Amino acid sequence: MPLDPALAARMADADFWPRYLLEDDDTYDDHFDEDEDGCAKDDVDDEDDEDDEDEFQARFALDGAHALLLDISLPFTTYDLHLTAPGLPEPVQLGWDDQAHFHPHVLRWAELDRLARAFALTDPQLRHPGPVLALLARFTVLDEHDDPDAITPLLDAAFHHVRPGAATEGPRPETRDWWELRNLAGTGLTWVTREDGHPACDQPDDLRTDLPLYSLRTVDGEDFPFAAFAALTARADDILADVAAHPALADPAVRAALERCTAPDGHTHLPALATAFDAACHTHPVLQRALREPHSRAEACWAVETLAALTPGELARRWFGPSALNGARHWDLNLELPTLARPFRYARHLTDDLTGRLKAAALGHADLNGGTISYGPDGAPVAETSRVQIRIRDDLAAGLTLIAATLATHTADPAAVLKYATYPYEVVELP
Known part of the structure; x- marks a missing residue:
């Protein structure tokens, strides 16, 4: 399902991303102006009401049953993430983010990346890296196992794609802000397997930290739909596996071209790979576009990783090298x-x-x-x-x-x- 046209248009407005990412500093004194003597003057009554229509829902679907729903309320700066899946009579909340009682720690980076790839393969409008990463990164939590070398190129490219007028050099300010806000490395965050076999996050209660865990997806969490979420990620993995099993990948010319693209300079061999795919009758429009007309090197990178069945992030390290976030303080x-x-x-x-x-x-x-x-x-x-x-x-x-x-x-x-x-x-x- 493509993005709601109203949301897509709103995302192109200059003030959308500063508001969505809470880059605007809306503090208590914004309700007051100064008179000509520099004294405070209450102007709350003079303000126009917030636009009631500045609320949207983004639906990221893998099929008719498996989807993530993101409710966006710009007037109230509240963002809610829900899941739909077989067996759920109605969407179930996974987490939410606001400026009060937030619970945004829902996804691991590897899950977000895999889901975004599968969404992109299902819906050509959801180019990866692009709106899915840019919108759902706020619901991701990082730990010691997350590698900035694999993450930075994708998130930089995602924000550049949705905010093309902003700076292009990485790491972008949005990427670094997110990395510092969502990185719970060193805070005692661990992932454990629950008795039902599903992964859950945990953090010791007695550990003093300025980055505490706020999540429904905890070991004793009763409100998180663990089985339904596992079904969503399994469906995404099936979509990616189907791409890597396409018959055209058995063609010797395709295999040779793909092998060249997995080298550190592999991005220079993309045209030859696209030509080999044409000859082998591989016509997936999303992958052909990613090879022939990528909006960034990162878009071609995930396509090659997927086709070559590489571990996500493996080729990004080769193509992009060390991230500037390594050692950042x-x-x-x-x-x-x-x-x-x-x-x-x-x-x-x-x-x-x-x-x-x-x-x-x-x-x-x-x-x-x-x-x-x-x-x-x-x-x-x-x-x-x-x-x-x-x-x-x-x-x-x-x-x-x-x-x-x-x-x-x-x-x-x-x-x-x-x-x-x-x-x-x-x-x-x-x-």
Whole structure:
């Protein structure tokens, strides 16, 4: 089933992906404007109502019975993932993501990749890597066994395909944001086999971590449809196996061309493979397009991997080499900023300036994340303190220098305190 045309059109709008990926910083003070004196003015009543039609459902189907349903509510930034499968009288929720009580840890990367390949083979509109990866990556959880060398090229290509106007160099900002948010390596996350034979995730309750597991797919989970989900992934595996068993693959010319394509420079031999397929009467439109007119090298890569029955990710490592995410580091900081007697949007302006400087230097980003507010005699809100969440990437010293320069530019209160956002929350000295 192709994507709903309304959703496909909405995904092409400039503001869709920033909203879907929560790149826009919608904090409490967005409900207020400043008057000409810099004081807060409540404008909530003046705002237009959210577009009630800005809600969609994406249906990714393997056949008439096996499908994933993604409900998208942009006005409320809530995203729900459901499963339909034989034996289920109605769609069953697998997980959800929002800004409150999220449970987004549903899929392993290998499952998402295999499902996306099978969806693409079933529906030519769902090119892989493309909308399936870009939309469902938020429902994926990573651990120590997930290799950035195999993952980065696909996710970079997926986001470039759905956001062609954004930067093309990888790792893309969306890929890195996702990798840091969904990577639970080092947090005690393990996958175990339940008594019914289905894999489930687990994390020790007593382990202090800033990335806890939020999942219905746990060892003692009673609400997750384990058997039905296994049927979905088994159906996807059957689709991929059928492709690898096509009679044309027994043709000697096809085998020779395919072998050349599995080498580190194999992408240079794609035209010869496509020609060999034509001669052997292999006419699958999705695979022919992936070989002849791929939107990225990654699209051709998964097609060759599938045809050659290689382990997913095996050829990506050869064609693309080491990922820049190998060895990547980041530090999360909290800035407590006194803002009493400042213009109401003072903290917003400072944060926007800081995140602009950090992004320009490829050093991270900053987000305003609440604080304390009181109300004056006239009922106008007064921001007493503001909290700024800051992520520094790869070079902590350079990031701290930018923070110090930004605070100086905005003549920040000397009482401002910067701390690590992780236990034991130590104070960070600025240069």
